[in-house]
Amino acid sequence: MKLEFKINNTSKALELLPNETLLNVLRNNDFTEVKCGCNEGECGSCTVLLDGKPVNSCQVLAMSVQEKEITTVKGIGTLYTPHLLQKTFVEAGADQCGFCSPGMVLASYSLLKENPKPTREEILVALDGNLCRCTGYVKIVDAVENTAKKLHSNNLVME
């Protein structure tokens, strides 16, 4: 069957089965920027934002979120119009294999949007659902801090 979902600020009819997870539905409908690392809610690769908050899309049944705003990493910036946060990730070297990056970027985005001047501790808490085995997280946390600094010094609002 096909149902309407609100994804990345547009309305989209997606193919799905009633027992499918949001992760499967998204990936089967070409949103391959949402990655699958464990399918058990334990790695955060499949993070999407639901009404602005990060969730593990592998732990969400798609049928239950028809009325919510779904945001994938492409919803905050694309290769052609990257978000400041995404640019800062690359600048800081927070991107190694990149498999966790969509989830990391979304978790960071959600944090900064709500709290543009997070403490280091608040960043660590916000990222506690996203595993990365490449970076040791040092440069990822740096990237979030650097973005916050840039927002602050340029009087920018997180969008």
Added chain:
Amino acid sequence: MLILFRFSGICLLRTIHLCLPDAGGVVLRDKNFRKIVESINMLHQNLEWFFPHTPEEAVKLIAAQGVILHGGGTRILKTSPKSIKGLVDVGKLNLNYIHHSDKQISIGAASTYDDVIRYSTKTKKLSLLAQALSEAASTPLRNRITIGGSLKDFPIWSSLYAPLLALNAQIEIADKHDKVISLEEYLESGMIKTKHLIKRIIIDDDPHLVGGVKRFALIRFEYPLFTVAVALRAKKKIISEARIYITGVKGRHKHCKRAEHFLIEKELTNDVIHEAVKHFNPKFAADYKYSAEYKEHTSKVFFTDLLQDLKGKL
């Protein structure tokens, strides 16, 4: 029936991508939907979704065999969904709220862990509960796990039960006449095993209650071995009421009555703490990582630490 949305899930369509490799190894993608084998329905059981608007409607719906409530969905996806025939979504029941009135705080069952943490940060209330929940699972899961779902399922690593029991929480269950029972009764009566709809949790807003919670986990994202919670009330430093609970033990939870009795009418001194621990004897089962003895030993250390923390706060 007052069902907003309902359909049966027979679906023969599936997305297939047509990709052609070009000479450079880049794959051109195009989309093409194609009907696939009729047998697919054999695998995807006829799962039905219900989106009721009232608790009464939801209660009626879950009376059917194989039909259960859907809150955040995290536990349904952890367990096998194959036996489930229908899901009753609680999203439209207006159970996502936290109210404060008459020295009581009501937490709607569809509130997420994150909702509770935010409420606590804003109001400085429910800090014991919020502390436990903020260490549980992970940010994306805390945004999804509901209080009601978590109460109903009570996994052994639950971070929710010990603090709620210590806070003497009550829950309201939807029925012909809505029924309020203590959380302890909910567990002991076996009600937890029946099908029902939890509407809210009620916690006394008592500024004189001091409490603490500690869980054993080596790393942030790990199923904790146990969670111990203590809530104390004192008059002029003399303890008048004590509630001590631990989860993760044999039988899932333990109400540590002996330790409570010991503490009543005493002042928390080092000697009293030292003695109190002797009355704190939770029993654990060994698992593949830890022996029962180690868990017992460590739970005592944690209990002592908790009392030490509370000493200055009374």
Added chain:
Amino acid sequence: MFKYVNQPVEKIDGLALVTGEEKYTDDFSFNNMLYVSVLHSGYAYAKILDIDDSEARKMHGVVEILSYKNVNQILYTTAGQGYPEPSPYDTLLFGNTMRFVGDNVCAVAAETKEIADEAIKKIKVTYKELKPILNLEKSEGSPIIIHKDDGAFPKIPVFYDAKKNIASKVEANVGDFDKAFKKSSKKIEFDFYCSYGAHCAIEPHASVSYLDLRGRLVIISTTQVPFHVRRIVSHVAEIPVSKIRVIKPRLGGGFGGKQEILLEPIVALMTWRTKRPAKLVYSRREVFKSTRCRHEYKTKLEVGYEADGTINALHLDALENAGGYGSHALTVLANAGSKTLPLLNKIENLRFTGMGVYTNLPVGGAYRGYGATEAYPGYAQAIDMVCEDCGLDVVEYYKKWCIKSGETSAIFQALGEGKEGVAMNIGSTSLVECLDEGAKLSDWYAKRKLYGPDSDYNKGKRLKRGIGMVAMMQGSAIPEIDMASAYIKMNDDGSFNLNVGATDLGTGSDTVLAQIASEVLDTPVESFIVYSSDTDFTPFDTGAYASSTTYLSGQAVRKCAEEIKKQILKVGAEMLSLSLDEVELDDSRVVAKGKKKEEVSYAEICQYSMYQKNQFQIQATASHISPKSPPPFAVHFIEIEVDTFTGIIKVLNYTATVDCGTPINPVTSEGQVEGAIVNGLSYALFENYYFSPHGKMLNDTFGKFGVYTAFDVPPIKVKLIKSYEETGPYGAKSISEININGALPAIANAFYNATGKRLHNGPFAPESILKVLSEK
């Protein structure tokens, strides 16, 4: 100085990665594609008497089932190594003997993944259960033989004795250990046990295959070794190399776990037989159970020394658990000796003995650190013990006794990878500076003095603090075995295609290689269109392992770019009517030396060479092998706090100083160090495989296995201290592996500093720590 090298250039794929644009293996889907599921053995050791797949075959949507009944029984090794592989040929894609829980029973290809999974459940397998060996110390010479009459054999002439369950054996002697040990006035003997480890690359193993328009097999796969995949799939699936193309798209982390040919032959056979695309993606549980892991190790140290700290004799013995198959069993073992023993090269009498044994537990393989991780905890604790006993500062001790520039160790020649090693002198090293700088950054001298088991600071306290350190070396590529090559051609606008066989696992090697070419050709990194890891379109490279890509592939790129430079200069000189020695490269132009007024741009040069006169394509290819494997060095300092009531060790500070020669890209180099450190920390403190009494892994999820989140990482200080390696590109050596080795030994040494007790079992999980603390 350098213009493009040693600069923090952003990763060329970075923006595409963080915007989700890049594609990984599972992101490729094809029309009419089959989905594959594999049935894995639930028994540690069993014979399959029969497989009845008739019910499964009747299912609508089931297309093909592979098992020992219809797959040719061809022995191979899953280890993605050079040919002939130093690992024994002891594995069948689908055989009838199951040697560990997770071994392949059969595979189903169906119209959907759900149907394939359902069909797996309908296959009736009749097993005859055999008594397994589940203890590495009970394997050698056991009456239970794991590879009995299956024809398993070593592909190269090395010791191999399957009848005694011996998968590999290594011995090397320098001087006369026995004699020197005997006459030493002081002696130390102890064991150290290292647990199984899992790579936990966040992307699970996956392979997709299809037939191209001319009927050739294309495999897209999560691999570190595309060329070895092509060769080994050809062998196992009996498809000519000419009919196979292997592509590695973006890869979601490897760490050695994807240097193994596991899924590729399965999808290859499915596609070859059905003529349809096929996809196999392992679940996280399958990755834990069925792929490869870090070998379990038991090392034994014997050290004979004098009261002044002089070590006369040192013997490192390693017992390795290969698991059910001998993948990397020989080479990991050899590296346990060759990556440790040369460090203190002034010890005159050295002995290394090692044996890898088969058991019915998960199969070991390549894992970042590769033997060194398993050997350093014993080795570095031994050095710490000698210093403690003799009242010497261990940092000063390393400074005095460590290998220096111009020096050698007889171990280099004695221990190779399946054959004799290669003698070499150390060229570049900043190890002594690393020791000094690390001591300074970690406040070593003050803290070492402040702490100590009997110090005022620790005495009678519940929380005890200690600081420990370790100095280490690794290698850069396998000398005279590994080969890398590169191809560059020039385009009309002055841009270049850089095609390399090298495999970027996420480390940023595509970027690093472009930086090297940029430096040679004095043109921005953006001028390079990098394409890597496609067996049809990129030249050969052994792959991403043995810390080789920057050092080896980088030098191939440099050589190739030098060729291009010559061609550009020649055309430029011709255009400027100057002689070759009158021109030079300057910022994407050929200019007349000195005055620089006469110039032609790269675009003009390429257009000239393509369209105007003496036309030819400016292009070149180059290959590189290395006569040596120059070691990078690292020194790690770790400060810990031990809760003596619970046994929980908390890391307070981690300081690492690293010599990787010239860091081609300082940011990605630091990233390699930080990632390895955190991986090493979790391996040191809790990562382990827990088994049922029947050999089944119990903690096969991220949640149960336990992986650090950002929240768990202690403060880490990293400083790269340059040296210049003449044999590497612009002075570079490797960096990716070495830093995973430091946590176990440095924490163990810090623990002694805090408590006065030695640790002999990794990981340092709280219950075992409490046990150690309660021992008298």
